Amino acid sequence: MIYKVNAELKNKLVPMFENIDSTIVLSYLQGHMGDAWVDNLETPTVAQITVGIFVFFAGDPTTKEAAELLCNLPEFTLAIVDSDEWKNRIESIHNGKFEKFHRYRFEKNPEHLNKSHILNFLSSLPEGYEIKKIDSNIANGPSFQELSEDFVSQFKSIDDFIKRGVGYSIIHEGKVVTAATSFSVYDDGIEIEIATHPEYRRKGLATIVASSLILDCLDNGKYPSWDGANIESVELAKKLGYVFKETYDTYFINHNE
CATH class of the missing domain: 3.40.630.110 (GNAT acetyltransferase-like)
Structure with a gap:
């Protein structure tokens, strides 16, 4: 039992x-x-x-x-x-x-994350795109929710996410096309979650939105922990300054199959 x-x-x-x-x-x-x-x-x-x-x-x-x-x-x-x-x-x-x-x-070492280096990525935002910190209006919008249910799903509610979590989005033509949020929170930081709409990939948007979130965390004394799900995530993390530590096995289980 x-x-x-x-x-x-x-x-x-x-x-x-x-x-x-x-x-x-x-x-x-x-x-x-x-x-x-x-x-x-x-x-x-x-x-x-x-x-x-x-x-x-x-x-x-x-x-x-x-x-x-x-x-x-x-x-x-x-x-x-x-x-x-x-x-x-x-x-x-x-x-x-x-x-x-x-x-x-x-590695979880804030000394690996150089704020000046990360800040440089923000200048590459394409014309017509806007970076916004996620508030309740963005979080309740359909384009944000459709992009990834994992952005806020670990929190009790969207209001709870706004209170305890943090996130940034890039808006294009009124819609959220990429976002980076706190998948989870712990005493000293967050675990990062990023998703980009398929039509907007390979434009450098994930780098920019991740940079905004990382800088916010560092400015507020929180560590933005990164754990990669694929090689693309690994390369993005390295680009931002993270130092690779190791691979580890994970099991995807479809319990109802």
């Missing part, structure tokens, strides 16, 4: 997840967003943290409760673990229902 963790028990999970280098884990452990489940509320030996579609597992993967946790998933899941034993358990339980791929982790 598994149990949902309440706020008072979060600290018990900190040692279990210390080997997973993710600010999204910190978002939960520091009380900002997400949920967790364990096998035992007093002395947990296996645990799950879920923030949106990201799901992290730690502890003993051999228990029957681990199998329960591995089925306690959103409809679409990106699962991340820190051992081959966990990977084998995922592949066994979700045989035929998962795709295994690499994500790309970067």
